[in-house]
Amino acid sequence: MTGASERKWARARRQSPDPRGPPDPAQILAALPIPVALIDRDNRFRFVNYEAEEFFRSSAAQLAESPLSDLVPRDSPLFLLIEQVRRAEAAVSEHDIRLDSTRLNKRGVTVHAAPLPEEPGAVLLVLQDASAARALGRQLSFRNAARSVAGMAAILAHEVRNPLSGIRGAAQLLEATAAGPDRELAELIRDEADRIRGLVDRVEVFGQKAIERGPVNIHRVLEYVRRLAQSGFAAHIRFAEHYDPSLPPVWGNRDQLVQVMLNLVKNATEAIGTNPGSDSEIVLSTGFQHGMRLALPGSPTRVDLPLVVCVRDNGPGIPEDIQQHLFEPFVTSKPSGSGLGLALVAKVIGDHGGLIQVDSRPGRTEFQLYLPVFPEDERR
Numbered sequence: 001m002t003g004a005s006e007r008k009w010a011r012a013r014r015q016s017p018d019p020r021g022p023p024d025p026a027q028i029l030a031a032l033p034i035p036v037a038l039i040d041r042d043n044r045f046r047f048v049n050y051e052a053e054e055f056f057r058s059s060a061a062q063l064a065e066s067p068l069s070d071l072v073p074r075d076s077p078l079f080l081l082i083e084q085v086r087r088a089e090a091a092v093s094e095h096d097i098r099l100d101s102t103r104l105n106k107r108g109v110t111v112h113a114a115p116l117p118e119e120p121g122a123v124l125l126v127l128q129d130a131s132a133a134r135a136l137g138r139q140l141s142f143r144n145a146a147r148s149v150a151g152m153a154a155i156l157a158h159e160v161r162n163p164l165s166g167i168r169g170a171a172q173l174l175e176a177t178a179a180g181p182d183r184e185l186a187e188l189i190r191d192e193a194d195r196i197r198g199l200v201d202r203v204e205v206f207g208q209k210a211i212e213r214g215p216v217n218i219h220r221v222l223e224y225v226r227r228l229a230q231s232g233f234a235a236h237i238r239f240a241e242h243y244d245p246s247l248p249p250v251w252g253n254r255d256q257l258v259q260v261m262l263n264l265v266k267n268a269t270e271a272i273g274t275n276p277g278s279d280s281e282i283v284l285s286t287g288f289q290h291g292m293r294l295a296l297p298g299s300p301t302r303v304d305l306p307l308v309v310c311v312r313d314n315g316p317g318i319p320e321d322i323q324q325h326l327f328e329p330f331v332t333s334k335p336s337g338s339g340l341g342l343a344l345v346a347k348v349i350g351d352h353g354g355l356i357q358v359d360s361r362p363g364r365t366e367f368q369l370y371l372p373v374f375p376e377d378e379r380r
Contacts, residue, residue, distance in 0.1 A: 290306055
C-alpha cells in the first residue's frame with residue numbers, strides 16, 4: 001500500500017466508530033482513489049474524501065458546510081446537473097464539464113451524480129478529472145511530431161550545413177576586402193548564415209538518441225537555473241521557492257533537466273514582460289504525489305512519476321486557442337519565436353518517461369512536470 005493510500009485508510013479507520021469492526025460506507029468512500037463529495041439540499045459540502053480534498057485544493061475542515069458556490073460559479077453546468085438529479089431522483093452523468101473560477105481551474109471533468117434517498121435533496125458527486133489522460137494523449141502526439149522533426153533535422157543537417165558553410169566562408173572573404181555598403185551586405189550574409197545554422201542546430205536536438213540517466217538532485221538544478229536567470233534575463237523578476245526537502249533524487253539527465261527548467265523560466269520571464277509590477281514573481285516548487293504511472297518510451301517497463309516540479313508565473317496567461325497545441329513544434333505566441341523551445345521541453349520530459357501539463361488562465365500560468373524517482377535497484 002502506498003503512503004497516500006495508508007494515510008487515507010488510517011484516516012477512514014479513525015472516522016469509524018469501531019476501528020476493529022468492518023468498514024462502514026464512510027470508510028469506503030474515504031479510501032476510494034477518486035474524488036467523492038456529498039452536497040446537501042442547500043448545496044453545501046457535507047462530506048469529502050481525501051481525493052476530493054486534492055481535487056478542490058482545500059482540506060475537509062475548510063470545505064465543511066461551505067457552499068459549493070465558493071468554488072464553482074452558480075452558472076456552472078455542475079449546478080444544473082445537481083438540480084436535474086434532484087428533480088429526476090435518479091443518477092445522472094455528464095462529461096467534459098469545465099469548472100473554472102478564481103480558486104479552481106479544471107477542464108474535461110466527468111461528473112457522476114446520484115441522489116441520497118436517506119437525505120432528501122442531498123446529492124453524491126463522483127468526479128473524474130480527465131486532464132492527465134488528455135495530457136498523456138497529447139504528449140504521445142508530440143512525440144510523433146518530434147519524430148517528424150527529427151527526420152527533418154537529419155535532412156537539414158546533411159543537405160544544408162555543407163552549402164551553408166560555403167556561403168559563410170565566401171561572405172567572410174568578401175567582408176575582408178569590401179568596404180562601405182558592400183561590407184555591410186557581406187556582414188548581413190554572414191549573420192544570416194549563422195542564424196540558419198543555429199536553427200538547424202536547435203532542430204537537430206530532436207534526434208532519437210538514448211539519454212544517459214542517473215540520480216539528479218532536482219533542487220540543485222532549480223537553484224542553478226534560478227541563479228543563472230537572476231544574473232541575466234530575469235534580473236528584474238522576484239523568485240519564490242517552495243521545495244520539499246525530503247524528495248529523493250530524480251532518475252534523469254542533469255544537463256537536459258537544466259535546459260528544460262531554463263526554458264520554462266525564460267518563458268515565464270517573457271510572459272511577465274520587461275516592466276513587471278510590484279507583485280510579479282516566478283514560483284519554483286517541488287512536491288511528492290502518488291498515483292501517476294507511465295511506460296518508458298520504447299520499453300514495456302512502467303515507472304511511477306511521484307516527483308512534481310512546478311514553474312508558475314503571474315503573467316497574462318497563454319491564449320486558450322494555443323494551449324492545446326503548445327508543445328507541438330513551430331507553435332508559438334511570440335512574434336519572433338521559433339516554436340521549438342516547448343516542443344523540446346516536451347520531448348526531453350517524454351524521453352525521461354515523464355509527463356508535462358500546463359494550467360493557464362489570466363494572471364496564473366503553471367507548468368507541472370511529473371518525473372520518476374531514481375530506482376532502488378540502481379542505488380545499490
